[in-house]
Amino acid sequence: MNLIRKLRPFVGVLLGVLVLAACSSGAGAPTASAPASTSAPAGWSYTDDTGKTITLDRKPERIAGFADQVLSLLSYGVQPVAVFGRVDVKKDPRFAGYDLSAVKILGNSYGEIDLEGLAEAQPDLIVTAVYPSDREGTIDPKAAYYGLKDLEQQKKVLELAPVAAVKVGGKGLDVIASNARLAVALGAEQAKVDAAKASFDAAAGKLREAAASGLEITTMYADADGVYLVKPEDEPQTELYKSLGVKLTELKPDGPYYWDIYSWENAGKAMTGDVILLSVEGYQVDDLNKQATFAKHPALRAGQVFPNAYTSMDYSAQAKSMDQLAAWLTQSKKV
Template identity: 55%
Template sequence: MVSSPAARRPFALFASLLAVALVLAGCSSPGSGPSATGSSDAWVYSDAIGTKVRVDHTPTRVAAFADQALTLLSYGITPVAIFGRVPVKTDSRFAGYDLSKTTIVGNSYGEIDLEKLAAAKPDLIVTGIYPTDRKGTLDTTQPDYGINDLEQQKQLQAIAPIATVEVGGAGQDVIDANVKLAERLGAKASTIAAAKKRFDTAAARLTAAAKAHPDIEVTQMYADADGVYAVKPDDEPVTQLYKSLGVDLTDLHPDGEYYWDKYSWENAGQMMTGDVVLVNVEGYQVADLRKQTTFADDPALKAGQVYPWIDAALNYTAQAAQMNKLADLIEKAKSVS
């Protein structure tokens, strides 16, 4: 899902290491105990990086990075612990979910309170991994997304096994992988079916909106002091999903650098082709964009068609809401480019 360039693994520079010296009392290695003996009662899950994750029972106490936690919550599974990239309590994506029984163990990228996490006694930790190129390469020499470094990842693995979900390729494939894991963790079939029905309805509506307004081009971007970063729709699972449903998304250099088309503020005029612009909430917003002399004349900005856009998790519930919101924007938009 779309986040700031500094937070996306393909472009992150995690040069500094987090020096952690904690003794995790009572935490066993994921390779010890009944789960390593081949017990017929063991829960075994093959994750995105090819690891066969083993627990001696179906995990009931699951900890997760925020994006994966949102998906579990959407299917009726409440994590015992969550760590996020931004403060979880102010993350609007969690609105409507009861987190009263969930321990928040991290509110900034790579900052995880290992003592609190261990105290929550998870029997599984769920994280994500992003490809490093459009071939889908997964760099397992780097930590999973949301984890500061390999040392910290080892410390998490000393608390509970980690199951890694790939967040790359086709959006529907990521949704399907998340559903598979939720099913294995005990999500009710009726809950998933109801969420899928809402998703299918929203997808049909988005397709109809795009078809009825073929002249509306949508740009998804992030901006900060360094310039503008336009998402390349085929490289981001969420935008790939919308494109597959018929949405016309800005894609000026599809064969160029992976994931982002980057523009300095001096060259920002080169990417002003969208009629509707969705701006990532972690960066510059409308007031900031108006202060940039090279962006102030952007047709969508002048028409009031630039909107804050927050990442939505790749699950049926979140994407149904997001697709309905996007359909609303397309239906009311004017062609300005």
């Protein structure tokens, strides 16, 4: 797995969508009220974000999928029969509050999927993601769907059920709307989606107000090799928060796609933020304090380092994340 595929979910930011002109003001915010899927008279049809149209005799009832997309479906009331993740699903705090007693857990590590268990779950449809390979949104046709190990595994998965993919790239609101569109196509009530969006809009307003402080946020992952800074325009969640006025560390906006990477010898160049949102995987605060070139980071010394867990791209999850980020900004100071 290349570096981007390995690290991208670490910074799907808790801070890590269409030009979010004013999510809180209500201007230009998309809704999921007009799903792009179409219902054929004798069946069900849906065009996913890769442009592929899936046509079935009836609406899928048995849904399996990758944890990130399953979480979004759950938020809108669509119950899956099976799930596979990149961390232990039972310990994944994002699933707290959801009843998984009737859900088969088919994998707790990236690309490790119990295909026999998947077959036994008899899914009508499998949902997962695709990530673009560049800033222009290109989808690599030679790359497997996200969450799948490789094309060989993907072929076996497709023999069991068709796959609907959500594109996780570009504008954050696009990703949220795509997840909602899929949920509605699978039977979610539009009223539930609309209610979640209302909470999202309210949280966006709070975040916009908190962001007016001008505090700079650095979203990062770190390990033994160094510091990885998310490129705000390349990650949908950071793009969302930036569009709401949040100031995010951008050292090389036109540089390499998705990451600015610094060895520990050069980590001092990444010490510009007033607040650090640190991936919950990889190095944590104690580890950062042991790095001579980073231990004097003003945000680190001020105790303004907060956990950056991956948040699913749906209205309700993002509303909670924005409320939390607004609270952190409010309690922090310029350093």
